[in-house]
Amino acid sequence: MLPELGQVALILALLVAALQAALPLAGAHRGVPAWIAVARPAAHAQLLLVGLAFLALTAAFVGQDFSVGYVAQNSNSLLPVGYRFTAVWGSHEGSLLLWALVLALWTSAVAAFSRGLPAPVMARVLGVMGLVAVGFLAFLIFTSNPFERLLPAAAEGHDLNPLLQDPGMIIHPPMLYFGYVGFVVPFAFAIAAMLGGPEVRGEGEWRRWLRWTRPWTNIAWAFLTLGIALGSWWAYYELGWGGWWFWDPVENASFMPWLVGAALIHSQAVTEKRGAFRGWTLLLAIATFSLSLLGTFLVRSGVLTSVHAFAADPARGMFILVFLGIVVGGSLVLYALRAPADGDGKPFAPASRETLLLLNNLLLSTACAMVLLGTLYPLLADALELGKISVGPPYFSLLFILLMAPLVALVPFGPLARWQRDQPSRVMAMLLPWLVLALAGGVIAFFLAPQGPWKVAAGIAGALWVGLGTLRFVWSRLRPASGTRGRLTPEMWGMTLGHLGLAVFLVGALLVEGMQVQREVAVRPGELVDLGAYEFRLVGVGQYPGPNYVADRGTVEVLRDGVPYTVLHPEKRAYAAGGQVMTEAAIERGVTRDLFVALGEPLGDDAWALRMQIKPFVRWIWAGALLMMLGGFVTATDRRFRVARARGTGAPPRPASAPEPATESAT
Numbered sequence: 221m222l223p224e225l226g227q228v229a230l231i232l233a234l235l236v237a238a239l240q241a242a243l244p245l246a247g248a249h250r251g252v253p254a255w256i257a258v259a260r261p262a263a264h265a266q267l268l269l270v271g272l273a274f275l276a277l278t279a280a281f282v283g284q285d286f287s288v289g290y291v292a293q294n295s296n297s298l299l300p301v302g303y304r305f306t307a308v309w310g311s312h313e314g315s316l317l318l319w320a321l322v323l324a325l326w327t328s329a330v331a332a333f334s335r336g337l338p339a340p341v342m343a344r345v346l347g348v349m350g351l352v353a354v355g356f357l358a359f360l361i362f363t364s365n366p367f368e369r370l371l372p373a374a375a376e377g378h379d380l381n382p383l384l385q386d387p388g389m390i391i392h393p394p395m396l397y398f399g400y401v402g403f404v405v406p407f408a409f410a411i412a413a414m415l416g417g418p419e420v421r422g423e424g425e426w427r428r429w430l431r432w433t434r435p436w437t438n439i440a441w442a443f444l445t446l447g448i449a450l451g452s453w454w455a456y457y458e459l460g461w462g463g464w465w466f467w468d469p470v471e472n473a474s475f476m477p478w479l480v481g482a483a484l485i486h487s488q489a490v491t492e493k494r495g496a497f498r499g500w501t502l503l504l505a506i507a508t509f510s511l512s513l514l515g516t517f518l519v520r521s522g523v524l525t526s527v528h529a530f531a532a533d534p535a536r537g538m539f540i541l542v543f544l545g546i547v548v549g550g551s552l553v554l555y556a557l558r559a560p561a562d563g564d565g566k567p568f569a570p571a572s573r574e575t576l577l578l579l580n581n582l583l584l585s586t587a588c589a590m591v592l593l594g595t596l597y598p599l600l601a602d603a604l605e606l607g608k609i610s611v612g613p614p615y616f617s618l619l620f621i622l623l624m625a626p627l628v629a630l631v632p633f634g635p636l637a638r639w640q641r642d643q644p645s646r647v648m649a650m651l652l653p654w655l656v657l658a659l660a661g662g663v664i665a666f667f668l669a670p671q672g673p674w675k676v677a678a679g680i681a682g683a684l685w686v687g688l689g690t691l692r693f694v695w696s697r698l699r700p701a702s703g704t705r706g707r708l709t710p711e712m713w714g715m716t717l718g719h720l721g722l723a724v725f726l727v728g729a730l731l732v733e734g735m736q737v738q739r740e741v742a743v744r745p746g747e748l749v750d751l752g753a754y755e756f757r758l759v760g761v762g763q764y765p766g767p768n769y770v771a772d773r774g775t776v777e778v779l780r781d782g783v784p785y786t787v788l789h790p791e792k793r794a795y796a797a798g799g800q801v802m803t804e805a806a807i808e809r810g811v812t813r814d815l816f817v818a819l820g821e822p823l824g825d826d827a828w829a830l831r832m833q834i835k836p837f838v839r840w841i842w843a844g845a846l847l848m849m850l851g852g853f854v855t856a857t858d859r860r861f862r863v864a865r866a867r868g869t870g871a872p873p874r875p876a877s878a879p880e881p882a883t884e885s886a887t
Contacts, residue, residue, distance in 0.1 A: 223288050223367040230367075233269035233324070234357040238264050239354050240327075244343035248415075256339050259346040265330035266353060267324040274321045278308050287373035289312060290366040296379040296797045298768035304563020304694040305379045306390050312536070313366035317395060319516075320356050322401045324393070327353065330405060330436070341429055345405075345411035348374070352404055355543045363536050369784025379384030379768070379797035388454035392447060396474060400512040403477060405436040407509035407618030410502045411551060414558035430501070431492045434485075435856035438714070442852025446472050449845035460803030460818045463832045464841055467616040468869030472595045475738065476588050480508045485852075486577050494639060498560045498576060500581060506555060510548045511588070517544055519759035530621060545559045569641040576634045580627065587623045591616065591747045628682050628726070631719055632689020637698065650696070651689055672734025687723035690716055713853025725844025732836040738833040742823050748779075752834045755779040755813065759787075761819070761828055769793040771804070774819045774828065778808065790819035790830075815839050 247255025258875045281304045284381070288290040294307045294314070327349045334342045360366075383389075409429060427541035450454040451474070456464045465471065484504040490497045517540040554609070568574040631724040632654070636647050662681025669676035694716055697708050708716070739751050743758040757777045764773035771791040778785045788806035808815035813836045819831025 221367065222276045222279050223285070226273040226280075227365070227367040229269045229273040229276065230357065230361055233266050233273065233320075233514075234361060236266045236269060237350045237353035237357055238508075239345050240266060241354055242350075244350070245347035245415075248340040248347070251340075253339070256343040259343045259350075260331040262350070263324075263327045263346055266350075267328040270317075270324040270357075273367075274317055276306070277314060277317060280305050281305070282609065284377070286375070288366075289368045289370045290371055292374040294380050295377045297376060297770065298796055299377075299380055299385075300767050301746045302390070303380055306384060309393050310380045310384045310389075313360070313364045314354070316360045317399055318393065319364055319401060320353070320360055322397045323349070323353055323356060323404065323870055326398075326402055326405060330408075333806030334432075337429060337432060341412055341416060344415050345408045346763055348408040348411045352408075352547070355547070359536070359539055359543065363539050369691050370625075372578065373778070377797075379795060379800075382769075382795050382800050382802045383458065386454065386458050388450055388458065388852050392450040395450055396447030399447050399473070400442050400477065400515065401511040402436065402440025402443055403481060403505075403512050404432055405440065406488075406505040407551075409433045409796040410505035411554065413555050414502065419762050425482060427492050427495060429797070430488060431861055433857070434492060435861050437481070437485055437488060438852040438856040441478070441485060442849045442856070444474065444478050444481065444556065445845055445849040445852065447476060447847070452845075453842050456838070457805055457807055458686050460805050460831075462816045462818065462831070462835065463655065464732070464838060466611045468596075469595050470515075470519055472591050473518045476591055476595075477508050477511040477515065477590070479588040480504055480626040481824055482512055482586075484490055484508050485580045486580050489817075490574055490577050494566050494568070494574060496566060496568065497578070497581075502555060502559050504581070505547070506551045509543070510551070513540070513544045513547060513590075517541055526768055544860075546883065566640060567619050567872050568639070569831075570644050571636040571637075571644050572731050573634060573639050574640070576630055576637055579630060580634070582622055583627045586694065587620060589621050590623065594619075627720070628686060631686050631722065632692070635690070635693040635719075650692060653693055654688035655685065657688060658682075670735060671737070675730045675734030679726050679818075682730070683723040683726040686726065690719040690723070709860065710858040711855050711860065714851040714853075714858075716851070717854060720842045721847030721849075721851060723844070724840050724847055728837045728840030728842075732835050733842070735836040736833060736838075738831065740820070740829065740831045742827045743830045749832060751832050753780060754785065754834070755782075756817065756830070756832050758828065758830060761822075764791065766793065768797065769795045770823075772819065774806075774817075774830075775807065776817050776830070778815060786815070788815070788817045790817045792819050809839065811839065812837060 240259060241254040244259035244262075247258070249252070277288075278287045279285075280291050281295055282301065284291070284295060284297060284304075286295075290313050291307075292309070294311045295304060299307065307314070309315045327346065330349065331342075331346055332346070355698040399839055413429065448471075451471070452464045453464070455471075456462070484501065487497050487501045487504050491501045517537065518716070545596050594615050598609045598611055632651055633647055637648055658681045661684045662677040664675045665680035666677035694708065695714065737752050739749060741749055744747060745754075745760045747758060749756045757779065759775040759777055761772050761774045764771045771793045772787055773791045776788045778788060778789065786808050788808060789806040793802045793804055794800070803818050803820075804818055805818040807817075813834055816831075816833040816835055818831040820831060
């Protein structure tokens with residue numbers, strides 16, 4: 221009975237979403253208050269109905285209802301209860317339902333916290349979000365129904381993919397989806413702005429609604445940052461490869477909207493504060509959400525083969541491709557017809573904060589285009605019968621570093637530069653001591669690095685440059701003689717955390733790439749293997765029963781300078797349902813290095829393949845990502861955004877010669 225209730229709830233949600241799209245958009249266009257008033261209750265009703273459907277599917281998994289085809293395909297009577305919840309989004313249909321639920325949550329949140337904006341604006345925003353919901357709910361109901369019954373019911377289910385039977389997969393997909401789907405909010409505001417009349421298209425009103433939407437963008441970007449970091453962390457310890465980023469096409473699918481979303485955050489700041497970059501901001505809002513939809517197409521269409529991909533169904537892929545064409549094509553046509561000229565806003569000189577942020581937009585967008593080309597080119601070459609072409613890490617790593625190096629070099633200048641016009645010598649004088657210190661640190665690191673000296677030197681120099689330059693900005697704001705009343709707004713603290721997160725990330729990414737060491741050898745019990753400052757001894761391998769698997773569990777003793785240091789237990793797990801075999805690495809975690817051991821195949825005569833790795837500073841990668849995420853959330857708490865809703869647009873930009881107020885961010 222519950223699956224049928226979930227099915228009915230989904231159908232009703234589709235009808236409500238269609239109503240939410242049609243009446244408010246028409247009401248805003250024709251000036252009918254009664255139609256406009258439908259938007260908010262429809263948004264809340266959609267959340268209630270999709271939430272009911274999600275609970276019904278969750279109950280089917282927890283209750284092991286194998287008469288539901290999706291449950292029978294992705295669960296088993298031996299599956300631990302905790303992973304039955306994970307199994308709800310463990311495959312295509314359930315993950316789409318989670319996507320629809322997250323979209324309904326964002327829509328309801330916008331409806332609840334938007335009462336300070338003009339009713340026609342909100343009607344258009346919620347109407348556009350309703351149109352997106354119609355597309356996904358139709359996709360879910362007509363091609364990916366998670367409630368289809370099996371007749372007769374299966375006596376036993378298959379199993380959840382062993383890769384997904386991990387605590388990381390409990391929180392990784394929801395966080396990733398909150399980021400992906402959250403970019404629908406700036407997208408909807410951009411479309412609403414282009415559809416709107418005088419109540420939104422004037423410069424003052426434009427800046428008012430844009431100021432309101434900035435926290436939503438920061439929150440979505442923060443969630444996406446967290447989701448990507450969790451996915452990287454999961455890949456590091458779960459896949460048994462010991463890597464943290466492989467330039468996998470599905471990894472790229474989440475990274476592309478992250479890059480453009482970072483550009484959007486900076487572009488929004490310029491538009492809201494100075495009135496410039498309006499066209500840039502609209503285009504980036506469209507591009508960010510479009511890339512989120514493209515990621516959905518890549519993961520679920522079957523065009524990619526990946527450990528992360530969910531589905532291989534061309535019919536579903538065609539549906540998403542058509543939907544993507546409508547959303548992206550329609551948005552770009554509207555942009556071509558209604559986007560404002562970027563010649564408006566306050567003029568600025570080549571030496572100004574606006575110019576630095578423009579370069580930021582260009583570099584991030586170009587990096588995204590590079591990743592997009594490397595991801596799609598093999599697919600296009602195959603479709604055009606040009607042969608099978610593989611684009612791998614060498615392409616991505618080289619070009620990405622070349623594009624990101626100028627961005628890293630420019631980061632400390634942005635917060636310290638003045639709006640509209642500045643003297644380069646003034647900013648350079650403030651940063652010169654820290655530049656010298658960063659270069660000195662890089663040179664020292666080059667000569668002290670045991671291996672990979674160029675990467676180590678670049679990591680240390682880049683991290684010191686970004687970190688010290690950011691702290692120089694903080695000091696300039698807090699010192700009493702600065703004329704800024706010695707305070708930092710939450711927006712400034714968020715920017716500071718984000719830039720410091722980049723510095724920490726640079727240490728982790730470049731040092732682990734330059735200094736990691738590994739060996740993969742055949743080892744018999746009792747034999748010692750030297751690696752770096754450590755020795756690894758395989759004590760033995762025995763069988764270990766798990767809740768739904770049997771593991772060959774190794775015992776590896778680690779010694780340092782001949783003294784026992786720790787004991788690790790890598791495993792090879794054979795799952796009872798389906799017989800799949802998975803590698804579970806054992807990791808000794810540390811602030812400055814990880815010891816990583818993975819058990820390979822038995823080689824006969826009691827010998828086993830053993831992979832051992834030392835990963836210096838690998839955890840700094842995720843620490844940096846968490847700092848960036850925290851920066852996004854802190855920025856969203858800035859009271860100035862809430863004041864803007866109540867009081868309007870605020871004062872116009874100050875002349876370049878006037879001192880900047882303490883509340884003006886250095887984004």
